[in-house]
Amino acid sequence: MGGIVLLGLIAGLGTCLGALLVTSCGRLRPGTLSLLLGFAAGIMAAVIIFDLLPSSLRYGSLPLACAGFCAGTGLMYALDLWLNTLSPSFINKKGYYLKMGYLISTGIALHDFPEGLAIAAGFAAADKLGPLLVLAIGIHNIPEGMATAAPLKIGGLSARRVLAINALISLVTPLGVFVGQVLVESSRTFIGLLLSFAAGAMTYIVLHELVPESRRNSKPLAHFGIIWGLLLILTLNLIA
Structure with a gap:
């Protein structure tokens, strides 16, 4: 158990890497950000389509998979709605960016938990699925760390406090x-449910966060990143 938890920590530390990029190098160029977000979206989409959903059906029933998927998307939708309700609709002083950073931090922490559940379920389902999820979630956490660090930095927090958060x-x-x-x-019956729950949560993140944000600055670079993310997971599946 300890080794898999350690791998989960490595995946989680992708958030710190993203924050480190912001605090040490400042803001990345818009095109680079589009490429990175698109790459993360492609990796997550491939994991959902080729690994999470098929494995959830193999280890559980179709109704259970549908229930888990809907629960995952529902959780992310409720969280998104809650954050939008709390966020003010205007931009003025640094305090707004600081508040935004704390809200984003809360949201990311809440949806990182089901990602950890997905890693555990992935290792229980198949040897190759667990490492793929660690890779996908780790890369996905890099732009999340950037998204968290940027408003906190603009809001006036020191680099040390941003990294600590x-x-x-x-x-x-x-x-x-x-x-x-x-x-x-x-109970092994939890495997299929956890896999489909993670698929639903990740699907919401991909469709409502990563893909739209990646296309904001450069659609060609975003699409390029998505394609390469898909190809990376397909290649890993073929050689695993």
Whole structure:
């Protein structure tokens, strides 16, 4: 169990890497950000289509998979709605960016937990699915860390405090891995449900966050990143 939790921590530390890029190098060029977000979207989409959903159906029933998928998307939708309700609709002082950064941090921490559950379920389902999820979630967490760090930095927080906040967020993923392993070991029926739940949560993130944001600055670079993300997972599936 300890080794898989450690891998969950490595995936979670992608958030710290993204924050480090912002605090040390400043803002990335818009085109680079589009490419990185598109790459993360492509990786997550491929994992959902070729690994999570087929595995959830193999280890559970179709109704269970549909229920888990709807629950995952519903959780992300509710979180998104809650954050939009709390966020003000105007931009003025640094305090707004600071508040935005804390809200984003909360949202990322909440949806990192089911990602940890997905890693645990992935290792229980198949040897190759777990490492693929660690890779996908780790890369996906890099732009999330950037999204968290940027408003906090603009809001006036020091680089040390920004990195400390992202370090705390990074611990949520291995916590999800630990809880997921307990659930899986208690009953194997949880595997299919957890996999479909993660697929639903990731689908919402891809469609409502990563893809739209990646296309904001450069559609060609975003599409290029998506294609290469898809190809990377397909290649790993073929050689695994």
